[in-house]
Amino acid sequence: MAQSWLYVGIVSGLLSVGVAVYLYFWVMRQDAGSEKAQQVAGWIREGAASYLKRLYSALTLVAVVLGLVIAIVFSFNMTQIGSSHVDFNPANGVQMALVFVFGAVCSAIAGYMGMTVAVQANVRSAVAVSEHLNKGFKVAFFAGSVMGLAMVGLAVIGMSVIYLLTGDAEVVLGFSFGASTLALLAKAGGGIYTKTADIAADLVGKVEVGIPEDDPRNPAVVADNVGDNVGDVAGMGADIFDSYVASTVAAMLLGAAMGGEIGQKYTVFPLILCILGIFASLIGIQFVRVGKNGKPGDALNFGTVFTCIIFGVMIAVLVITGGYDMSAFWAALVGLITGVVIGFTTEFFTSEDFKPVKETAKVSNSGAAITIITGFSYGLLSILPSIIGIVIAMLIAYNVAEASGVISGIYGIGVAAVGMLAISGMIVSADAYGPIVDNARGIAEMAGMEHDVIEKADVLDSAGNTAKAITKGFSISAAALTVLALFAAYAEVIEARGIELNISLRSPLVVAGVLLGAMTPPIFSALTMLSVTHNAFDMIEEIRRQFRENPDILAGKDLPDYKKCVSLAAEGALSSLILPAFLAVGLPLLVGFILGPDALGGFLGGAIFTGVIFALFMANAGGLWDNSKKYIETGQFGGVGSEAHKAGVVGDTVGDPFKDTAGPSLNTLITVMSLVSSLFAPIIAIFHMF
């Protein structure tokens, strides 16, 4: 029975990838527009390709090194650690290393497909929107779906194949670690890249020289548009890919920990939820349509909610017909509902319809400092509903499952996380739509399309922002539940070795671990943000140099050297990743090998607590500043050019690295730290100083 579901998993995964490929060719068949438009799109495409090439070269190196370490370490048979005798079994090591690389490769392929279609779809969406708003929408959304469907398809294929071959959920952990390591570098690197280019382009272009956004005379304009793709498409996709896989693996491990026949049955259950999620997403995607006078934003939200409903029904049918305990249904449902609810409360803090954005816009009259203090404060307040939501979801999922007498409470938490993330196919489609239409707008401007087209592209663009609020709430709360499940999985992996794990806060070693863990997310945020300002500085110098040495650029008679800026951004972003990557992978190992498994447990806990808080705070504060600037631009409090607007621009610029660099990388950071800890737990359990 369980076995056959794994085959279904492989088939559904292939189906999902197949649809993605079909949509890819559909997008490619659309009109790519005038020569001018194609030229502009070509620059962006080249820039994106050159970044990906560098990124993947760097990643190959990382994967090889980490793969070798894994191959060596896991050659020592750790299930034997009870005795003083340690077996040497290289087959184990090679298997784990291969699985790790497989995870990284799957994640890379999904990101690559997403990027490739995005940089083709942007110009096609711009051309299509000149025909009709709906057509532009359709091109962008289907292009987004390419990544969404490729991602979930590859993930399910990977997990099914590995579990089919090994029957061991701990091996799937290696797959997840591979995917997450790649995700961390893609997300943080992309985040640094995109904001470096964005800030530099704005500061010199808009502020110093006074040319508009997306003006082709700006040497950084191509880098800025490339940034949207590498940061928001590839980075974000990798981010959800990693939560998706990690939550499934965590739930599988917690299922396996229950042992016996029940354990086997419930180890596969999370994978089945993913399979149902694929079908729900495939159906949901068909229903995303903009009616005659409909709004694109409503269409995206409708698609998400509709997918949730279909998925909810599917789980109910599965649980009833498959002989699973009803508590598993409730746990999954709680996760699903919490994700949506948190998404909507996020909107309260970041939408211009509510007090926080309005108030921040209003106080901007008194200067940038007050804008910052107010937005910062509301950003901090915004964690309240999400944290309470996560706490309630966790307690309900745990208690419902525990009360069943069939599955363990902690497994319930794992299932809640999977319940949230199973519909990632749809979530990613709606999310990847945003940067594509953002790019479409940029190309329309740079290629000198008509004003009317740019206006329609703006409508598509703002719909992307609305959808983002919900999908962002989804992904952060899902990551929170995922890492809570991974945290439990870490304990299970340790105790499966017969070693008692004591992570009581009454132990000073554990408290030491928690304090060190708690400081890691803020330090990580600081490092990535300092990289942004540092790299932006270099790029600002380069832009000024080009304007200075070639006056024809500003006169519009000569093209600037786009490539130079593109490569500056790429080099800067990649070299900035070394320290953050060490924090993510090296620090947990250091803490584990020096202070021991109990302290490492505390460390993970601490990292999760502040990681979730900082991720929520930074994402929401950034969104709030962005939208209060936009609110002022609608003519409130003096509109464009007023003192309030200047202050709003400062807020928006501060918010940029908050919401697009530091904030979203934190999800991945805590996932990677949890995974590396679980993976190395068996070894740390024996070798540690204290």
Add this chain to the structure above:
Amino acid sequence: MAQSWLYVGIVSGLLSVGVAVYLYFWVMRQDAGSEKAQQVAGWIREGAASYLKRLYSALTLVAVVLGLVIAIVFSFNMTQIGSSHVDFNPANGVQMALVFVFGAVCSAIAGYMGMTVAVQANVRSAVAVSEHLNKGFKVAFFAGSVMGLAMVGLAVIGMSVIYLLTGDAEVVLGFSFGASTLALLAKAGGGIYTKTADIAADLVGKVEVGIPEDDPRNPAVVADNVGDNVGDVAGMGADIFDSYVASTVAAMLLGAAMGGEIGQKYTVFPLILCILGIFASLIGIQFVRVGKNGKPGDALNFGTVFTCIIFGVMIAVLVITGGYDMSAFWAALVGLITGVVIGFTTEFFTSEDFKPVKETAKVSNSGAAITIITGFSYGLLSILPSIIGIVIAMLIAYNVAEASGVISGIYGIGVAAVGMLAISGMIVSADAYGPIVDNARGIAEMAGMEHDVIEKADVLDSAGNTAKAITKGFSISAAALTVLALFAAYAEVIEARGIELNISLRSPLVVAGVLLGAMTPPIFSALTMLSVTHNAFDMIEEIRRQFRENPDILAGKDLPDYKKCVSLAAEGALSSLILPAFLAVGLPLLVGFILGPDALGGFLGGAIFTGVIFALFMANAGGLWDNSKKYIETGQFGGVGSEAHKAGVVGDTVGDPFKDTAGPSLNTLITVMSLVSSLFAPIIAIFHMF
């Protein structure tokens, strides 16, 4: 033996208070200057008195209500809870309520004395400095010592008397809770008051109307100077008073928990450390002298370090001659050294001699947004050395004590905290000096003293900032160790009732508690900062109204209505305290009564972790922005009036509520939460929903 130390405690406390009174009269004998200067000082004095009157009225109400609750709750004899029978013993309740009020009153008296002398010393220091720099320094420093010595004296008297009468360290907890409740309201209220006035005065005065700082034409200038006193003198004093008492009580409780003769002996030990600290401070204060060409800042730092050395020698003598275990000496020493070391690392992030401040000043060229991102990032990075320092101190103190076989490891942590705080007499003297010379400078400006005097006052002022870096590092790290000890004390109080406390991170209830606790400090910060901007807004309207309705004010022909602004600031600050106070006292009780003692343990842990991180981050980021603005003002990157300077001013204004409102209140917040939890622990242990 132990008994006799308590009498020594009362005598030393009286001595300390006696010296404080002597210094008070010495300060009052100094020349109070011209009529004009006295008039200006009189406005400030009146404003401060009217705020204190309101504050103490509000506090009386709070004390009565909380006192009544305590009287009722503690009338039920909770040591009987093992059986289903609960004794009703009103004497217990009344005793606890009286002790609570006693704590609040002692703290209030110390704050009142500090304020009273500060508002007399400011003008006298300004007059003295016109004679000689050293004389101005002496007046200000001795005035600061009045509060420092009064504070430690009253605290030691209070704790000695209560322990002498009851012999129960848990009753002393009530005294500490009283002191901390007052401290929280004084600190948060003062912090909101001072920044409301500061920001409003600057935004209208400097930015809109273009008059200099401390200009008498500004209606908010008196409120601004009053703010320095209520925020920095009274508030800060109350803050250290509460850490001082709380750390001593926590160590006493942990000592008592060891039981038997050892327990009795070591319950009094922390009090003896306080007594020695008083003597060390009394000696240290005599050695704070500015040499002929010496710098005031060096004199203050020398005083602090010298006091530390004397105190270290004293502990060694005590431990050897008193038959205490050497591990107690090492634990206290570790605390002392860590405090100093953290103080100096704090300087790295906030002094203009090092990279963070220089770099932030440099990037200010590119606008305020980059200033904010850079300062914010360095602020986050600055938590690294402090957290590592706290972790090392905690682990050493614990392991040294545990290895002794005599005292418990957790008691070692308590002693380390007391070791840091025992010299608070000296620390507060150096810290209170700052706002006094800040005021002296303001009075010199407003009273139209000569330029030469203002320059000398500036020298005194900048010395205050240097000293602040160290004392601030001291107080935050001491608070961190204190709350860790209080956290352990909470566990002891619960287990003393025969109830097992399980605060393992593997329990979802505990994790729920930690998440809720972890979000409390950021929410608290947000609420106090929003109060600042909100109240500043009202005051800005009032200032504009005065300028509009009476043009003679700006012309310098008529005086503005200072009182109106003073009372606006006071009302705003006090009414803003309701929600934060609820968070501090109500939320732990809610969590405890609903989710139970385990979750409450997690809650405290979570609050401590993020509380320490946010306190460090906000204090240091604020200091960094302040000093990078000052660095630009020395002529760097274009100096005053340049784009870099404008950006620096924005950073400074954002940093103001960080470092003076939200950041420093967090210490007190987590102390109050820990105390209220420990105090109510016996009741929560029986009555809770889950």
